[in-house]
C-alpha cells in the first residue's frame with residue numbers, strides 16, 4: 036500500500052501535511068502524476084485564454100477598416116496571444132506530458148527530485164497569474180515626451196511589445212507604463228520554472244532508469260524529452276540575462292538597449308533569438324516524441340530507423356543554436372552573417388527531413404488503424420511538412436526580405452506550431468487518456484474533433500500565405516479596403532471559429548468520457564512502452580515491482596515474435612502475461628515508499644509574484660516591504676524544505692538499505 040505520511044513535527048516549521056487526498060492533497064503533492072495533471076489543466080486554461088485572444092484578433096481583422104479593437108487593445112492581444120501560447124500553453128503542457136509519462140516510460144517510481152518538481156509547477160502557476168495581472172493593474176503610457184494621450188481600456192493593459200519584446204520599444208523610452216515590466220518579470224519567473232524542471236528531468240533520465248534500460252532502449256518520447264531538457268538548460272539562461280538587462284534598463288536606469296546613450300537594440304535581438312530559435316524546437320520536439328510513439332503503435336510495426344530518429348532529434352537540438360540570425364535578415368546584419376545563417380538554416384532541414392522520412396517508413400506497409408491519436412499524428416506529419424517547407428523559403432535571404440513581418444510568416448509558424456506542436460500534443464492527449472483516467476474517450480467525438488480541427492486549421496492559416504505575399508503586414512490592427520485583402524481575411528476568421536468549435540468538442544469529449552467512458556483495459560492499443568504494463572489509471576506507486584528491460588520495445592517483444600517474413604505473431608503466453616501484470620500491478624507484494632507531501636513548494640511559488648510586484652512598485656511605500664517579504668517567503672521555504680526529510684520514517688516498513696535495483700528511488704533527496 037502507498038505510504039501515508041506520519042508526522043515529524045519537531046524539525047519542521049509547519050506541521051507536515053499528511054493527506055494525499057482532497058484540496059490540500061493537490062496543493063502539497065509531490066507525486067509526478069498529480070503534478071502532471073495539474074500542469075495539464077492549468078496549461079489548458081491558458082490555451083483557452085490564448086485562443087480567446089486569437090479570436091478577438093480575428094474579429095478585428097475580419098473586415099477592412101474595422102473598429103472592433105483599438106490599436107492598443109490589438110497590441111496587447113497579439114502580444115499576450117503569442118506569449119500565452121508559447122510560455123503558458125505549449126511549454127507547460129509538454130511539461131505535463133514529461134511529468135506524467137517520463138517516470139512511467141523509464142520504469143521509475145517518481146522523478147529524481149519530487150518536491151523540486153512541485154516547485155516548478157507552482158512557480159509556473161504564480162508566474163502566469165502575475166503576467167496576466169497586468170490586465171488588472173498594468174498601465175500603458177505614451178512615449179517619453181510624446182503628447183499622445185493614451186486611452187487604454189483594461190483589455191489594452193496587457194503587455195504590448197510582442198512575444199519577442201523588441202528593444203527599444205520595450206524600453207522605458209517608448210513604453211512608460213508598467214505593462215512591459217509585467218512581461219519581463221513574468222517571463223523571468225516562468226523561465227525559472229522551466230529551468231528547474233529541465234534539470235530535474237535530466238537527472239531523472241540519467242539516474243532513474245529501470246534495470247536494463249540502456250540509453251538506446253529508451254522510448255523516443257523519452258529521448259525527445261531529454262533533448263528538450265538540454266535545450267531549456269542552455270537557452271533559458273540566455274533569455275534570463277536579456278530579461279534582467281531589460282528589467283534593469285526599465286527600473287534601475289541602465290542603458291543596455293538605448294541607442295541614444297550608446298546601447299544597442301540589435302543586441303536584444305541576438306539575445307532573444309539565440310534563445311528564441313532553440314525555443315521553437317523546445318515547442319515542437321515533445322510533439323515529435325509523441326508522434327514517434329503513436330505512429331508505430333497504430334501501424335503495428337516498430338519505429339522505422341529508431342537510432343536515426345533519436346540522432347536526428349539530437350542533431351536538430353544541437354543545430355538549433357546555430358541559426359538564430361535568420362530572424363534578423365532584415366535588421367541590417369552583414370552579408371556574411373546572412374549567408375552563414377541562410378546556409379545553416381537550410382542545413383537544419385536535413386535532420387528534420389530524416390525524421391519525416393522515418394515516420395513515413397514506419398507507416399509504410401503497416402496495418403494502419405485510423406483512430407483519433409493516429410489521425411492527429413498523421414495530421415502532424417502533413418501539416419508540419421507544409422510549415423517546414425515554407426520555413427525553407429525563409430532561409431533564402433532575399434525571399435525572406437519580402438516575407439518577413441507579413442502574414443506569410445504568420446502562416447509559416449502556425450503550420451509548425453499549431454499544425455505541428457498542437458496536433459502532436461492532442462494526439463498524445465487522446466493516446467494516453469485511458470492511462471490517465473482509466474476510461475476510454477469517445478472515438479466518434481475524437482474523430483469529429485480531428486476533422487473540424489483539420490478543416491478549420493487550413494482555412495485559418497492556408498490563406499495567410501497569399502495574404503502575406505500580397506502585402507498584408509503582421510502586427511497591424513487595420514488594413515484599407517482598397518488593398519482587396521478583405522474577403523480572404525473573412526475566410527481566415529471563419530476558420531478560426533471552426534477551430535474554436537473543435538476545442539469545444541474536445542472539452543466535451545474529455546469531461547464526459549472521464550466519468551462515463553467505457554472502462555479502459557491495461558493495454559488498450561496493444562502498445563510497446565512500459566506505461567501500458569500498468570493498471571489504468573496508474574496507481575500512486577506506479578510499478579508494483581520494478582521492471583527489468585532486455586530490449587528496445589521490451590513490452591512488445593514480450594507479446595510478439597516474428598514470422599519468417601518479419602510479420603508480428605502473437606506469442607501464446609501473451610495473454611497469461613497480461614493477466615499477471617494485472618494481478619501484480621494492483622497488489623504490490625511489498626509496501627512502497629513514496630515522497631511525502633510538502634507545503635514548501637507552493638510557498639516558493641507564492642513568494643515569486645510578491646518579489647515581482649515589489650520590483651515594479653518600488654517607488655511606493657509598500658513596494659520594498661513586499662519585495663522583502665516575498666524574498667523571505669522564498670528563502671524561508673527553501674530552508675524549511677531543506678530540513679524536511681523527503682520521506683518520513685515509516686512505521687510498518689522501514690529499511691535503511693538503498694534499493695540496489697533502483698538507485699535513487701530510496702534515500703534520494705530533493
Ligand code: HEM
Pocket residue numbers: 086089090092093113114116117118120121125196197198199445449452453456457495508509510511531534
Ligand atoms: C486558435 C488558433 C489561432 C489563431 C486563430 C491564431 C491567430 C494569430 C494571429 C492572427 C496572429 C497575428 C497577429 C498579428 O501579427 O497581428 C498570431 C500571432 C501569433 N501566434 Fe497565433 N493563432 C492561433 C494559435 C496559435 C498557437 C497554437 C500558437 C503557438 C503554439 C500561436 C502562436 C503565435 C505567435 C508566437 C504569434 C506572434 C505574436 C507576435 O507577433 O508577438 N498561435 N496568431
Ligand SMILES: [Cu+2]
Pocket residue numbers: 311312315358359361362
Ligand atoms: Cu528560428
